[in-house]
Amino acid sequence: MRKKIVAGNWKMNKTLTESKVLIKELKKATKGIKLKNTRVIIAPCYVNLQHAVKKTKNGIIEVASQNMHQATSGAYTGEVSADMLLDIGVKTVILGHSERRDHFGEIDGSLTEKVNTAIGNNLEVIFCFGEQLEDREANNHFKIIEAQLKNVLFHLEANSLQQIVLAYEPVWAIGTGKTASADQAQEMHAFIRGLFSEKYGTETANTISILYGGSVKPANAEEIFSKPDVDGGLIGGASLNANDFAAIIKAI
Ligand code: 13P
DSSP states (O other): OOOEEEEEEOOSOOOHHHHHHHHHHHHHHHTTOOOSSEEEEEEOOHHHHHHHHHHHTTSSEEEEESOOOSSSSSSOTTOOOHHHHHHTTOOEEEEOOHHHHHHHOOOHHHHHHHHHHHHHTTOEEEEEEOOOHHHHHTTOHHHHHHHHHHHHHTTSOGGGGGGEEEEEOOGGGTTSSOOOOHHHHHHHHHHHHHHHHHHHOHHHHTTOOEEEESSOOHHHHHHHHTSTTOOEEEESGGGGSHHHHHHHHHTO
């Protein structure tokens, strides 16, 4: 049975001092939650990762990085490699977030290299993709999503998909308070699973966790998570508040 996942993308929020407080609060807020087939992940910024790994050891919370460079090492000022993440105990990396695509020029080509590097280093990838508002308004959203997935993931061998978690994040729903309706999320998630089913077979497609991201809050989480092809969420704003994040975990 595929895993359910609630992941918090902290983006460029929280100093180390604030991160320490939030992790403490999170541990308190999630104490006693019975997780059934569910993983909980947080993704603080690079400089807070090592501390987060240390403080969450032996608990239910796992730690992911928000990004990574595709090269092994070298003259890439300001970048972080797979080895650097692994060495501090980070085993999961978010790749392809729309903010990386929009503000930092991440494109399918570099994302393919990043995915390959991550897979080759036994890192798990939370691969983000999603359409812009104008794509949806022009009814192009299925085409866009299909291209984003095919261009970056479909060269992988079926067994590498065990290291891939998908996160569908419609860009128009990120940080806007505008959530895709639960039905819109289900419609897209079923479409995505169908693409993987066509390429890799139904059995493999059914093992892939597909998360929804975009203005998930305690008030809407339960309805979104109730859909059969929605296997959890990638949470931005609401993951910065321990009680809200715990409420979203409880909703799964
Ligand atoms: P919000 O939950 O703040 O809309 O952000 C979603 C997101 O981008 C998670 O990666």
